Amino acid sequence: xxxxxxxADPRVLRALSTPVIGQFDPEFLNIMDETVDLLRYLFxxxxxxxxxxxxxSRSGIExxxxxxxxxxxxxxxxxxxxxGYLIAEIASRCDAEVHTMEKAWGEVFAPxxxxxxxxxxxxxxxxxxxxxxxxxxxxxxxxxxAFCRENGSLFVVDGVATIGGVEFKTDEWNIDAAITGTxxxxxxxxxxxxxxxxxxxxxxxxERKKIERGLSPDSENSRQIQSNYLDLSQIQDYWxxxxxxxHHTLATSMLYGLRxxxxxxxxxxxxxxxxRHHLHxxxxxxxxxxxxxxxxxxxxxxxxxxxxxxxxxxxxxxxxRSTLLNEFGIEIAGSFGPFKGRVMRIGNMGNSxxxxxxxxxxxxxxxxxxxxxxxxxxxxxxxxxxxxxxAEEKAAVKS
Amino acid sequence: xxxxxxxADPRVLRALSTPVIGQFDPEFLNIMDETVDLLRYLFxxxxxxxxxxxxxSRSGIExxxxxxxxxxxxxxxxxxxxxGYLIAEIASRCDAEVHTMEKAWGEVFAPxxxxxxxxxxxxxxxxxxxxxxxxxxxxxxxxxxAFCRENGSLFVVDGVATIGGVEFKTDEWNIDAAITGTxxxxxxxxxxxxxxxxxxxxxxxxERKKIERGLSPDSENSRQIQSNYLDLSQIQDYWxxxxxxxHHTLATSMLYGLRxxxxxxxxxxxxxxxxRHHLHxxxxxxxxxxxxxxxxxxxxxxxxxxxxxxxxxxxxxxxxRSTLLNEFGIEIAGSFGPFKGRVMRIGNMGNSxxxxxxxxxxxxxxxxxxxxxxxxxxxxxxxxxxxxxxAEEKAAVKS
Numbered sequence: 122x123x124x125x126x127x128x129a130d131p132r133v134l135r136a137l138s139t140p141v142i143g144q145f146d147p148e149f150l151n152i153m154d155e156t157v158d159l160l161r162y163l164f165x166x167x168x169x170x171x172x173x174x175x176x177x178s179r180s181g182i183e184x185x186x187x188x189x190x191x192x193x194x195x196x197x198x199x200x201x202x203x204x205g206y207l208i209a210e211i212a213s214r215c216d217a218e219v220h221t222m223e224k225a226w227g228e229v230f231a232p233x234x235x236x237x238x239x240x241x242x243x244x245x246x247x248x249x250x251x252x253x254x255x256x257x258x259x260x261x262x263x264x265x266x267a268f269c270r271e272n273g274s275l276f277v278v279d280g281v282a283t284i285g286g287v288e289f290k291t292d293e294w295n296i297d298a299a300i301t302g303t304x305x306x307x308x309x310x311x312x313x314x315x316x317x318x319x320x321x322x323x324x325x326x327x328e329r330k331k332i333e334r335g336l337s338p339d340s341e342n343s344r345q346i347q348s349n350y351l352d353l354s355q356i357q358d359y360w361x362x363x364x365x366x367x368h369h370t371l372a373t374s375m376l377y378g379l380r381x382x383x384x385x386x387x388x389x390x391x392x393x394x395x396x397r398h399h400l401h402x403x404x405x406x407x408x409x410x411x412x413x414x415x416x417x418x419x420x421x422x423x424x425x426x427x428x429x430x431x432x433x434x435x436x437x438x439x440x441x442r443s444t445l446l447n448e449f450g451i452e453i454a455g456s457f458g459p460f461k462g463r464v465m466r467i468g469n470m471g472n473s474x475x476x477x478x479x480x481x482x483x484x485x486x487x488x489x490x491x492x493x494x495x496x497x498x499x500x501x502x503x504x505x506x507x508x509x510x511x512a513e514e515k516a517a518v519k520s
Numbered sequence: 521x522x523x524x525x526x527x528a529d530p531r532v533l534r535a536l537s538t539p540v541i542g543q544f545d546p547e548f549l550n551i552m553d554e555t556v557d558l559l560r561y562l563f564x565x566x567x568x569x570x571x572x573x574x575x576x577s578r579s580g581i582e583x584x585x586x587x588x589x590x591x592x593x594x595x596x597x598x599x600x601x602x603x604g605y606l607i608a609e610i611a612s613r614c615d616a617e618v619h620t621m622e623k624a625w626g627e628v629f630a631p632x633x634x635x636x637x638x639x640x641x642x643x644x645x646x647x648x649x650x651x652x653x654x655x656x657x658x659x660x661x662x663x664x665x666a667f668c669r670e671n672g673s674l675f676v677v678d679g680v681a682t683i684g685g686v687e688f689k690t691d692e693w694n695i696d697a698a699i700t701g702t703x704x705x706x707x708x709x710x711x712x713x714x715x716x717x718x719x720x721x722x723x724x725x726x727e728r729k730k731i732e733r734g735l736s737p738d739s740e741n742s743r744q745i746q747s748n749y750l751d752l753s754q755i756q757d758y759w760x761x762x763x764x765x766x767h768h769t770l771a772t773s774m775l776y777g778l779r780x781x782x783x784x785x786x787x788x789x790x791x792x793x794x795x796r797h798h799l800h801x802x803x804x805x806x807x808x809x810x811x812x813x814x815x816x817x818x819x820x821x822x823x824x825x826x827x828x829x830x831x832x833x834x835x836x837x838x839x840x841r842s843t844l845l846n847e848f849g850i851e852i853a854g855s856f857g858p859f860k861g862r863v864m865r866i867g868n869m870g871n872s873x874x875x876x877x878x879x880x881x882x883x884x885x886x887x888x889x890x891x892x893x894x895x896x897x898x899x900x901x902x903x904x905x906x907x908x909x910x911a912e913e914k915a916a917v918k919s
Contacts, residue, residue, distance in 0.1 A: 126769055129540050137536040137773055141528050141709050143851040175711060176575045176749060177768045183749045206734035211748045255734075304769055310540050312574060312711060312771030335605035335654075335856065347746055349610045350575060350582045369576045370525055370703055372711030374536055375774065452542045457734065 122482050123454040124254040124282060124427045124468035126304035126311050129378070133309050136381035141373045149373075150365060152380055157361060159383035162391070163284065163307075164299055164317040166291035171317040172360040173379055174351065175372045178281040178302030181314025183211050184351035185277055185298045189246065189325045191344060192216035197244040197274075199223075199230050201260065202253030203457045204279060212248065215347065220244065226256045226459050229422045232264035239272055246275045252283035255457050257418045257429040257466065259283065266295035275321060281305060281314075285386060286398040286426045286470055291317060298322050303375075306398065306426060308471030309382035312375045323357075330354035336366070399425045401469045401479050404509040408483040411505030413498045414490065417464055426474070429456070430465045433495045438465050441489055449485040479506055521881050522853040523653040523681060523826045523867035525703035525710050528777070532708050535780035540772045548772075549764060551779055556760060558782035561790070562683065562706075563698055563716040565690040570716040571759040572778055573750065574771045577680040577701030580713025582610050583750035584676055584697045588645065588724045590743060591615035596643040596673075598622075598629050600659065601652030602856045603678060611647065614746065619643065625655045625858050628821045631663035638671055645674045651682035654856050656817045656828040656865065658682065665694035674720060680704060680713075684785060685797040685825045685869055690716060697721050702774075705797065705825060707870030708781035711774045722756070729753035735765070798824045800868045800878050803908040807882040810904035812897045813889065816863055825873070828855070829864045832894045837864050840888055848884040878905055 142149050153172075160171035174181045186208070190196060196217040198209040201224040212219045220242050224230055239247060247269050252259045262278060269276035275297045280289050284299070286306030291299050298318035304311035331342035333349060346352045355368045386394060402425040409416060409430060417429040432438035438455060442465065445451050454466040467482065483502040490497050541548050552571075559570035573580045585607070589595060595616040597608040600623040611618045619641050623629055638646060646668050651658045661677060668675035674696045679688050683698070685705030690698050697717035703710035730741035732748060745751045754767045785793060801824035808815060808829060816828040831837035837854060841864065844850050853865040866881065882901040889896050 123542055126540050126542065126772060129773075134537040134539065134773075138533040140533065141525050141703070143522055143525065146845070146851060176579065177771060179768050180575065180749045183747065187747075203734040206737075207732060207748070210732040210734065214744060214746055214748055302769075304540070304772075310771065310773035311769040312774050333606060333609040335602040335609065338605075345613060347613050348582065348586075348750075349606070349613050350579045350750070351747075369578050370701075370710040372576060372709065372774070373525060373703075374528075374533075374709040374777070375711050375771070378773070446545070452545060 122467050122469070122473055122478060123452055124305065124466055125302065125470060127308060127468060127470045127473040129310050130308045130382060130385055130472045132385060133378045133381045136377045137310070137374050139374070139377045144367050144370055152376060153360060156376065156380045156383065159380065159387060160315050160317065162387060163315070163383060164291045165289065165293070165391075166317050168291070168317045168319050169361055170323060170357055171315070172357070173313040173315045173376070174356070175369070175375070176314055177311050178300065178314045179207065179211070180351060181300040181302070181316045182208065182279055183348070184314070184353055185300055185316055185318065186211050186248065187215045187348050187351055188329070188346050188353040189275065189322060190215040190217045191329070193218055194246065195220060195242060195244040196246045196248060197222070197238060197242055199235050199238070199249050201229055201256065201258060202226055202250065203255035204250045204253055204281070208248045208250065208279060227258060227418045229258050229260045232261065232268070235265050236268045239268060239274060243272070244274050246277055248277040248279070250279045251289065252280070252287065252424045252426070254282045254424070254427050254466070255460065257424050257427045258422050259287070259424045261422070262296070263294045270295040282426070283424065286395065286474070287424065288395055303379060303382065306470045307382045307386070309378050312372065313379050315379070326354040326357070398469065398474055400513055401474045401476065402426060402428065404479050404506040405467060405469055405483070407509045408479070408502040408506035411498060412483070412487055412490070412502035426468060426470045428467045430467070432463055432465060433490075436493050436495060438462060441465065441493055444489045444492065445485060448489070451482055451485055476510060521866050521868070521872055521877060522851050523704065523865055524701065524869060526707060526867060526869045526872040528709050529707045529781060529784055529871045531784060532777045532780045535776045536709070536773050538773070538776045543766050543769055551775060552759060555775065555779045555782065558779065558786060559714050559716065561786060562714070562782060563690045564688065564692070564790070565716050567690070567716045567718050568760055569722060569756055570714070571756070572712040572714045572775070573755070574768070574774070575713055576710050577699065577713045578606060578610070579750060580699040580701070580715045581607065581678055582747070583713070583752055584699055584715055584717065585610050585647065586614045586747050586750055587728070587745050587752040588674065588721055589614040589616045590728070592617055593645065594619060594641060594643040595645045595647060596621070596637060596641055598634050598637070598648050600628055600655065600657060601625055601649065602654035603649045603652055603680070607647045607649065607678060626657060626817045628657050628659045631660065631667070634664050635667045638667060638673060642671070643673050645676055647676040647678070649678045650688065651679070651686065651823045651825070653681045653823070653826050653865070654859065656823050656826045657821050658686065658823045659821070661695070662693045669694040681825070682823065685794065685873070686823065687794055702778060702781065705869045706781045706785070708777050711771065712778050714778070725753040725756070797868065797873055799908070799912055800873045800875065801825060801827065803878050803905040804866060804868055804882070806908045807878070807901040807905035810897060811882070811886055811889070811901040825867060825869045827866045829866070831862055831864060835892050835894060837861060840864065840892055843888045843891065844884060847888070850881055850884055875909060
């Protein structure tokens with residue numbers, strides 16, 4: 122019950138053990154094409170380009186940024202938690218002129234603040250995190266996206282912690298490139314980073330394209346992308362182009378797993394899946410509030426898939442988590458930076474996001490709190506969550 | 521029967537479907553530690569550092585190179601096939617001063633040639649491919665390694681196509697950093713790149729280390745590594761250090777698979793495994809020679825795990841391969857560059873490297889040759905291979 126990695130769907134686990142086939146086998150190319158279509162649905166986009174990078178989530182972020190950032194490019198990164206720092210870090214390693222603006226951990230930006238900064242700096246790229254698992258907050262994107270488009274800035278969004286569990290509309294929100302991870306709301310093991318981008322991004326890639334020497338000895342480009350492994354201008358040719366020459370051997374088994382995870386999402390339906398994540402997040406919050414523990418950041422911008430609990434005074438939150446893991450087999454998370462040692466985080470993502478898990482977690486968490494000498498309202502948490510579920514069922518019957 | 525990706529061992533496929541556990545779960549740290557020990561055995565090294573990069577083979581090559589190359593560093597790359605070009609390409613994207621020397625495809629370097637060039641250039645790094653699957657040739661490394669050590673150059677070796685199937689001695693050959701892949705002689709699906717390096721390399725990493733902003737806001741280093749995702753100075757801390765803070769979420773399922781693949785290698789024993797690869801390579805060659813097709817590069821430096829066949833005149837080798845795949849379910853490979861369209865490649869790697877596979881491949885290849893109008897010695901190939909196996913059994917009984 123961490124905010125990732127979460128339990129993978131059993132169907133995904135079974136798909137991983139499918140025998141390996143070759144990279145040019147027509148059947149394998151079909152699997153790739155099906156994955157592209159399923160990713161377009163996931164990202165809610167008409168983009169031609171939607172495919173996974175062979176690496177964990179941040180490899181997708183770096184692939185996008187290093188493929189479009191050239192030395193000296195202005196990149197604006199509004200930061201409101203750990204993963205905003207990561208974006209700034211990656212941009213700085215691409216030799217961007219990085220501009221940051223920061224919010225205290227636990228808050229998000231008013232769109233006006235970001236818009237004013239865009240106006241002042243006129244960045245080539247604005248890159249931001251959609252949901253910060255480190256603080257449990259979610260940044261509204263629509264208004265910022267529209268302003269970026271108007272201003273001619275590229276809008277890059279890290280949707281690692283939200284996509285597949287929370288509303289995310291690539292095209293409608295004017296997002297030029299989006300990245301997600303597999304091990305959170307997609308319920309697939311870590312190891313791939315699905316991305317999508319539009320023609321504005323692709324035009325930059327084509328300008329910077331240099332085919333590697335082993336394939337084309339004469340290809341030169343003074344603006345070449347600094348990574349070979351994460352060079353989108355070459356990788357995209359394997360995914361959706363005529364010759365389908367592979368840049369590197371795809372992570373075959375992970376692709377089987379990702380495809381199966383995306384099929385499950387399509388079967389459930391994105392809307393229903395998002396509703397499910399909201400419901401279980403609501404039940405979890407209701408339970409924790411009834412227990413009487415102190416939530417952090419339970420306001421308007423709370424992520425529906427992560428809930429933060431302030432560690433009670435005189436209690437070592439790491440010990441609480443150890444007891445929960447060792448006695449009950451339930452893993453929850455701590456946090457980073459200013460929240461380290463002060464906050465516990467419970468995730469409800471993907472396949473972990475279900476009624477039995479929420480109820481067992483609440484019951485076990487209450488028991489561990491009592492064991493650690495914390496005063497709680499005994500017996501209330503599970504009842505409150507059950508109440509949330511019952512009310513939901515009633516509402517569903519009515520409608 | 522390509523030179524990778526090859527069939528994964530069924531035990532590896534089953535291991536992939538093990539449920540996902542968290543990144544800080546003590547049991548997960550145990551799996552990581554076991555993998556490090558098994559990799560030390562695979563690489564034949566006492567290095568403290570041996571772990572997989574979360575990406576396909578070339579991510580491991582880039583991780584090593586971009587972590588040790590600083591702008592303007594002299595890197596010597598002796599090239600004798602496609603993957604030598606890849607090393608030069610990656611080094612050039614790290615802004616190295618790249619020096620290359622080239623052999624015609626199908627040949628390897630005499631150690632003296634490389635030594636003379638090292639003397640002339642005095643490079644910081646000499647980087648070379650051990651076995652070029654594109655040409656089927658294998659470069660002797662021992663003498664070059666000794667000279668690099670003497671000269672103070674770092675010796676980096678791409679052992680993607682050889683390690684686990686052919687003798688490879690990291691420490692004895694004075695290799696400072698070695699990289700391999702999972703989808704060839706390890707019989708694990710593609711998606712991880714095991715690497716190892718010694719203290720000479722680690723010293724450079726520590727000098728260049730910069731902890732990312734999300735974890736340490738004050739860390740600065742003007743010599744920072746250009747990639748965040750492939751930054752070995754940060755990644756190594758998760759693998760073998762005190763705090764074990766993760767840099768990124770490991771590809772959990774792939775690690776399960778890699779560990780199982782390495783356990784199988786340990787059970788079989790490296791020496792026995794290498795002998796097995798030699799035997800089946802020998803049987804394959806005996807069969808093809810008896811069939812009367814023309815081999816390419818079947819000399820002293822032939823890789824025991826890849827065999828190249830010249831496409832008969834007036835035959836489209838791509839059609840031959842298609843027939844083999846569509847009618848017999850056997851995939852073999854073409855090649856690249858000057859060999860493209862002129863050479864077919866049969867691999868005998870990992871779990872694909874077994875008697876039944878060699879015999880079926882020979883029988884099917886003969887049938888396809890006949891079907892495509894090529895004159896061959898009918899019925900001889902399989903008998904010759906069987907003869908190789910029988911001779912081997914006899915020799916084994918005697919000894």
